[in-house]
Amino acid sequence: MTGPLVDPGSVPAWLSPLVKASDGLDWRVFSRLTPPDGDSARSAAVLVLFGEGARGPDVLLLRRADTLGSHAGQVAFPGGGADDGDDGVIGTALREAEEETGVDPAGVRPIAILPELFVPVSRFAVTPVLAHWQTPSPVRAVDPAETAAVARVAISDLADPGNRFQVHRPGTSYRGPAFEVDGLFVWGFTAGLLSVLLSLGGWERDWDHDDVRDLEWETR
Structure with missing residues (x-):
């Protein structure tokens, strides 16, 4: 099941257009983020958690440890591979977010599920779960090794x-969106998804697509 999980009118007004836009999406909206090519991909989910902080609407991101075997040092949404005991993709996303950032799932309201997308480097078939952080809780890097x-x-x-x-x-032929914000360099899967969400949510502003910089980042 993909699309809205709640009535768009039941979320804050700034978030409502994104919930509405999630209805009927397929993977082609996400451009380079393609669907899995067969049965070899492992199921995974990420939590795209929107809250309201001191500077207005925000989204929760993390930077992965430099010592990890894949996507080391990269900025990502909380998430990871599915476990047998998870209650579907929502259960995976919430469990991983709690394990990685300490977020309290009780304060998180899932609001939409996006189409499954393929990450070739790790061979994950990733389902993004959009959520509203109704009752924010303290977050931190729970395990510095991760x-x-x-x-x-x-x-x-x-x-x-x-x-x-x-x-x-x-x-290579790779070219994709990127962000530099709050000391974080965001690219790859995370930047691609954020770029689409900014457009769908009505938050995007005109920017210079001709500003193309060489990627000086070791991908593992």
């Missing part, structure tokens, strides 16, 4: 044209 930092990043900062550009990996 998570280096946790941050609530303002939507207005992500939408700021000065914080947006594209990255190109030399020697």
